[in-house]
Amino acid sequence: xxxxxxxxxxxxxxxxxxxxxxxxxxxxxxxxxxxxxxxxxxxxxxxxxxxxxxxxxxxxxxxxxxxxxxxxxxxxxxxxxxxxxxxxxxxxxxxxxxxxxxxxxxxxxxxxxxxxxxxxxxxxxxxxxxxxxxxxxxxxxxxxxxxxxxxxxxxxxxxxxxxxxxxxxxxxxxxxxxxxxxxxxxxxxxxxxxxxxxxxxxxxxxxxxxxxxxxxxxxxxxxxxxxxxx
Numbered sequence: 649x650x651x652x653x654x655x656x657x658x659x660x661x662x663x664x665x666x667x668x669x670x671x672x673x674x675x676x677x678x679x680x681x682x683x684x685x686x687x688x689x690x691x692x693x694x695x696x697x698x699x700x701x702x703x704x705x706x707x708x709x710x711x712x713x714x715x716x717x718x719x720x721x722x723x724x725x726x727x728x729x730x731x732x733x734x735x736x737x738x739x740x741x742x743x744x745x746x747x748x749x750x751x752x753x754x755x756x757x758x759x760x761x762x763x764x765x766x767x768x769x770x771x772x773x774x775x776x777x778x779x780x781x782x783x784x785x786x787x788x789x790x791x792x793x794x795x796x797x798x799x800x801x802x803x804x805x806x807x808x809x810x811x812x813x814x815x816x817x818x819x820x821x822x823x824x825x826x827x828x829x830x831x832x833x834x835x836x837x838x839x840x841x842x843x844x845x846x847x848x849x850x851x852x853x854x855x856x857x858x859x860x861x862x863x864x865x866x867x868x869x870x871x872x873x874x875x876x877x878x
Contacts, residue, residue: 674727678704686727690715690748692739697748697806706754706781710803714749746799747806755781763804766812767792 674686683704690696696711712735713725719734727735751760760779767773772795773788786802793800798807 673729674704674732676704676706676709676725683708686712686732686735689732689735689739693735693741694738694743695735695748697750697809706752707749707803709754710752710801711749714744714801714803718744744805746801746808749803749805750809751781751804753781753783753786753802760785763809763812764788766815769815770795770812 672682674683679702681702684700684702686704687696687698687700687702687708690708690711691700693715695715696707698707709725712727712731713723715721715735715738716723716725716731719738721731721734751763756779758779760781761777763781764773764777764779764785767785767788768777770792772792773785775784775788789804789808790800790802792798792812793802793808796808796811798811799805804812
């Protein structure tokens with residue numbers, strides 16, 4: 649019996665050794681290299697339009713959620729093994745209809761106040777301008793997206809951001825400027841590539857984001873409450 653138990657234990661250990669270890673499921677509130685890799689993949693897959701910072705916050709969660717929803721995966725906003733593999737396979741294979749996520753529910757700050765003001769100007773937001781991307785703002789964004797024929801998600805993606813930026817509001821939405829020209833979400837071309845290369849040279853970063861700026865497609869980092877992950 650002792651011999652049988654010994655060989656059973658050896659067999660069990662061998663089976664465990666042959667099964668690949670599951671990677672940790674990434675979720676909101678996490679940070680580190682694994683999150684950075686996920687964000688890089690989301691940018692390359694066309695689902696994230698924010699500076700890669702290694703923090704799993706609101707926009708990263710929303711980008712993961714929208715990817716899962718579009719690809720028929722269980723939509724949780726958490727990046728398990730299957731989701732991360734699918735995102736990696738989608739790198740460079742296309743671009744999300746509507747573009748990557750710029751802002752999403754949970755974000756807050758002056759830039760969100762600016763977006764809310766523009767939503768009010770468009771007649772989509774009836775509530776207060778408080779700088780908090782909450783349920784009322786999600787509903788307003790969905791209303792605005794429907795009115796423009798955009799993909800309806802409730803998140804401010806690149807197409808939605810550019811349309812809101814064109815609305816006359818008190819303070820212009822942020823944009824990156826170069827040589828007298830202003831560039832914002834969705835802008836493309838040789839001049840944008842030049843800005844990206846210059847930023848990459850200064851920071852040694854493959855994404856070309858100038859120091860102190862956010863994604864070149866929306867101009868600057870979101871101002872955040874210190875307790876917000878993103």
